[in-house]
Amino acid sequence: MILFADHRHYARRLLRRSLELAVVWLVLTGAAPDGLLPGLVVVISAAVASLLLPPGRSWVWRPLGLLRFLPFFLLRSLLAGTDVARRAFSRNPRLAPTLVTFRWRLSEGPARVFFANTVSLLPGTLSVGFDREKLEIHSLDDDAGLEQDLRRLETRIDELFRQESEPAAERPGSASEAPPP
Amino acid sequence: MADIRHWLALGLIVAAMPFFLAGTVGLLRFPDTLTRIHAVTKADNVGLGLLVTGLILRNWSPAAGAELLLIWVLVLSAGATAGHLVGATARRDQGRPAATENKP
Numbered sequence: 001m002i003l004f005a006d007h008r009h010y011a012r013r014l015l016r017r018s019l020e021l022a023v024v025w026l027v028l029t030g031a032a033p034d035g036l037l038p039g040l041v042v043v044i045s046a047a048v049a050s051l052l053l054p055p056g057r058s059w060v061w062r063p064l065g066l067l068r069f070l071p072f073f074l075l076r077s078l079l080a081g082t083d084v085a086r087r088a089f090s091r092n093p094r095l096a097p098t099l100v101t102f103r104w105r106l107s108e109g110p111a112r113v114f115f116a117n118t119v120s121l122l123p124g125t126l127s128v129g130f131d132r133e134k135l136e137i138h139s140l141d142d143d144a145g146l147e148q149d150l151r152r153l154e155t156r157i158d159e160l161f162r163q164e165s166e167p168a169a170e171r172p173g174s175a176s177e178a179p180p181p
Numbered sequence: 182m183a184d185i186r187h188w189l190a191l192g193l194i195v196a197a198m199p200f201f202l203a204g205t206v207g208l209l210r211f212p213d214t215l216t217r218i219h220a221v222t223k224a225d226n227v228g229l230g231l232l233v234t235g236l237i238l239r240n241w242s243p244a245a246g247a248e249l250l251l252i253w254v255l256v257l258s259a260g261a262t263a264g265h266l267v268g269a270t271a272r273r274d275q276g277r278p279a280a281t282e283n284k285p
Contacts, residue, residue, distance in 0.1 A: 081227025
């Protein structure tokens with residue numbers, strides 16, 4: 001009985017994931033007719049592969065948050081590319097690499113993954129390590145304003161992911177490490 | 182109008198090239214694995230972003246636009262994720278200089 005329910009649950013997730021991936025395939029191939037059969041194979045294999053991973057938390061982007069995040073991200077990543085290009089072509093790139101530890105305030109789950117990935121595309125920073133309490137960031141400069149920049153990014157991403165019911169200021173993941181007295 | 186769009190597209194595509202070049206130059210010139218990843222991820226992101234914008238302007242159809250944007254987003258997430266994985270591995274190996282140092 002339980003097994004049966006499990007299977008139905010699995011089938012539903014498989015169908016849903018396949019449909020999402022099918023849209024990606026159709027867009028990427030321009031729905032070319034001779035791409036449909038290989039697409040079927042690829043989409044179903046990819047869907048099965050993705051379901052082998054532990055399920056992530058589902059999430060939605062808040063439209064207003066996205067509206068504020070997008071220009072911020074585009075401008076900053078343009079700066080990042082220009083900065084790194086300038087260094088690459090300059091006679092003396094003047095690198096002062098440092099490692100910075102960034103303590104999470106974002107709630108656990110997709111927002112943190114998104115933050116870590118975004119950090120790598122912004123000027124001078126690259127995320128190189130990840131655990132429940134902190135993110136390790138490699139910086140090209142030992143820049144004093146870095147922490148402030150990162151907190152600003154955190155606010156933007158928080159606006160993008162936050163649900164009204166769970167404020168991000170709350171420290172997540174404390175239940176297992178510090179049981180209440 | 183179509184003329185302006187055409188030239189704008191051309192400008193963006195040409196502007197994308199130095200970024201791709203910079204990514205590769207940085208990859209060759211920067212001193213260690215971590216700084217090299219900086220060069221590749223960020224420069225390629227901007228290069229591809231400009232290229233995609235230029236191509237969207239050039240083709241100017243919703244289907245092609247959606248396709249190009251999707252490619253950009255997919256490459257962005259793949260690049261950032263791969264960069265993180267290589268970076269995390271390089272960071273773990275930092276105790277062993279042979280793994281990260283540049284041999285002339």
